[in-house]
Amino acid sequence: MQKQRPKYARPHHAQRGVATIFSIIMIILVLLPCLAITTDTGRIYFEKRSLQKNADLAALETALLYCRGVIDEDALGDLGVDTIDTLKSDRGNFNGNLDDLTATVSNSGYSVTVILDYKINTSLFGRILKPEDDKIELSASATAKACEPTALISIRSSIATVDEGIINSVLGGLLGTTLNLTVGDWQSLLDTNINLLSYFDALASEIGVTAGAYDTLLTTDVSLSEILDVSADVLQADGASNATVSALQSLLSDIPLGIPNIQLGEILAIQTDATETSVDVDLGVMQLIEGSIQLANRESGIVADVGIPLGIIDATVRAKITEPAQTGIGNPNLAEMNPYGSNGIFAQTSQVRTFISLDLPIVGSVLNSLDALLSAPLISEVSNIVNSLLSLDLVGLVGDILCLVSCVEEKDQIDIKILESPRVDIAINAGSGIARVKNADCDIDGTKTLDAEVSTSTVSVALGQFGSDTEDASNNVFSSDELVVEPIPIIDIGTIHVRKTCALLFCSYSYRLGAGWTSDKSLADRDDFAGGGIGLKLDTTILGDGPENLPSFENNPDDTYLPDVKEDIENSYQAFSADDPVASLSSTLTGIELEFYEPTNGNLLGGVLNLVGNVANSLVSSLDAIITTALSPILDPVVNSLLDTLGVNLANAEVGAALTCENDKVRLTN
The missing domain is CATH 3.30.450 (Beta-Lactamase)
Structure with missing residues (x-):
């Protein structure tokens, strides 16, 4: 019998339709609030x-x-x-x-x-x-x-005349190449300014940096060739002379391959978050070029062989930049709040390590004036001490009267020798001079002033011998290791073997030469430094001057001129005075120290000589005068020519400034 299906049962497809409708209603109810929230949130934003x-x-x-x-x-x-x-x-x-x-x-x-x-x-x-x-x-x-103010401060070394030989040698040496610019080329670069705003915009376009992102531009690696190429384009577009553009192009063609990229932020001290207002200033083209080359030298590790004409031979001069020169630009209102912080406006000369090696007959000839001291009491006293310590005796002191018929006597005799041509190594770490903006005032009547301070850094000077030869000494000076200064041997206390032969009170002297004898003392065998020796060295650190206030820069043509930042600042430069030990080494060299070599036979001569205060003091005093007389006329032109070109010579430094009180730019500060 067939079972009948209940009448109340509904088909499954009908139940599925109800569930679908219910799901759609629930989705709509959920989506409507989400849509409302999203729409209102977007509208409010x-x-x-x-x-x-x-x-x-x-x-x-x-x-x-x-x-x-x-x-x-x-x-x-x-x-x-x-x-x-x-x-x-x-x-x-x-x-x-x-x-x-x-x-x-x-x-x-x-x-x-x-x-x-x-x-x-x-x-x-x-x-x-x-x-x-x-x-x-x-x-x-x-x-x-x-109406924000903009200040610029610059520090330079005053160069009265342009010597293309020295500039080509120094700057070319820093690049490891040869430069061939003429006097006219360098003079045109010295006399030309470039607008930093135009330059930065052009450089940003060249290297793919967003225009106006000056912080990024200053910290982006850029090649020296790009710096010079863009400079030439900007100057040409601004109507600079053909001579200036040609000089830059000539310099560009001499730049060797392999020079590392640099960052302009290390030579242009521009405040953080710089705006167009901050960089809409004019800067000397030569400052930009020198700073870029110095920075490239520091990054490359090149030690510059610098040829400075001295009229003498056997002089080696080498230099390495440890910190390039900088020019400061920024808002003085921000700088006043913390002159030494990130918003400080400062300019500094470069820091340079210099190596000079002289192997010159002229030095030996001047030192030979010490011969006159050999008969002086102080040398006699030294001789007596040496003879006593070494158990020596000057032949002849026994007394000729004992030789009634004949006698022969042999002794080791002191022979004090002045070294004729010692090698003199000099290392100078010249610190920088820093000029810093302290405050700036702009009055309603148009008067404006800018106050700055100047300080010099530590300088170290070493004189002696730094290695076995010039190349070894040069490598040691420019290495990262601490420099070991050995004294320059000046007096060699050696011995020679003397034979005295007497007959009937008539005596003759002969000197050992190999297996035989000679009557010529200059040909005799000599035991160098058998009795020790005397040398000299200098290893001194000279502290720079602390901050010294400069007279205020003012916009009074009868006093010190303070131009706007887009005007020529040439008339604003004023000299400042500093105790610069590098300007003339004659005063620095008077601090030389006397060193005593130990005898080669190992006794304590050096220690004993140090105890002979009068002898040592007299000898130091005599050597001071002679060494400074011999070296200063040679070293001063070398050092001054080199440092002047690099803008380091603090004794001749000048500080210039510019201040624009109200510009036509406006910016958001928050």
Whole structure:
């Protein structure tokens, strides 16, 4: 019998239809709130962005109008939605309901702050259910500043005349190549300025950096060739002379391959977050070139062989930059808050390590004037001490009267020798001079002043012998290891073997020569430094001067001229005085120390000689005068020519400055 299906049973497909409808309804109920939240969130974010944009525009324009005197300070507080130019309806910058917008304007100096408050509906969907829905208030604030000052400070070494031989040699040596620019080429570069704003924009385009991103540009690696090439293009576009452009192109063609890239931020000390205002200044082309070459030298590790004409032979001069020169640019208002911090404005000369080696007959000939001291009491006293310690005796002191018929006597005899042509090695670590902006004042009547301070760093001078030969000494000077200074041997206390033969009171002397004898003392066998020796060395550190205030730079043509940053600053340079030990080595060399060599037979002669105070002091005094007489006329032109070219010679340094009190740029400060 067939079983019947219950009448109340429904087909499965009918149940599935109900579940689908229910699922769709649930999805709609979930999506509608999500859509409402997303829409309202996006709308509020858009309104906030639009309000902030209008606050920025209002602050920028109001600050600029206030700076230019269009709006006075008393009227700033009365400004509102209808009176702020950029918010006016005819400008069309604000697209919302002006009735719901309020504006508050305040200032601090030339900084203007605009606060905008704007009421909008809490929710668009909420208004469907509740037309009188409450409103929320959005707020945006912006501060802009105009008429900011810009200061530039520069430090240079005064070069009276351009010597293309020295400049080509020094700068070419730093690059490890030969430069062939003429006097006219260098002079044209010295006389030409370049606008940094134009230069930075062109360089940014050349190396693919976003225009205006100056912090990025200053920390981006760039080649020396690109620096010079862009400089030539910018100067040519600005109408510079053909001589200047040609000089740069000539210099560019001489740049060797393999020079490492550099970062301009290490030679241009520009404040962080620099704006167009900060870099819209003029800089000497020669400063840019020298600083770039010096920085490239430091990065490359090249030790420059510098040819400086001395009129004498056997002179080696080498140099290595340890810190390139810098020029400072920035806002003095920021610098005043912390002159030694990241916003400080300072300029410094380069730091250079110099090696000079002289192997000159002229030195020996001057030192031979010590021969006159051999018969002086101080040398006699030294001889007596040596004879006593070594158990020696001068042949002949026994007394000829004992030789009535004949006698032969042999003794080792002291032979004091002045070395004729010693090698003199000199190492100079010349620290930099730093000029720093302390404060700047701009008065309403147009008077402006800028105060700076100048300090010099530590300088070390070493004189002696730094290695077995010149090359070894040079490698030791420029290595990272501490320099070992050995004394220059000046007096060799040696011995010779003397035979005295007497017959009937008539005596003759002969000197050992190999297996035989000779009557010529100069040919005799000699035991060098058997009795020790005397040498000299100098290893001194001279502290630089602490900060010294300079006279204020002022914009008074009858006093010290303080130009705008886009004007020629040549007339602003003023000299400052510093106790510079490098300017003349004659005073520095008077600090030489006397060193005593130990005898080769190992007794304690050196220690005993050090105890003979009068002898040592007299000898040092005599050597001081002679060495300085011999070396200063040679070293001074070498050192001064080299350091002048590198801008290190602090004794001749000059500091220049420029100050623009109010520029036509405006920027947001928050």
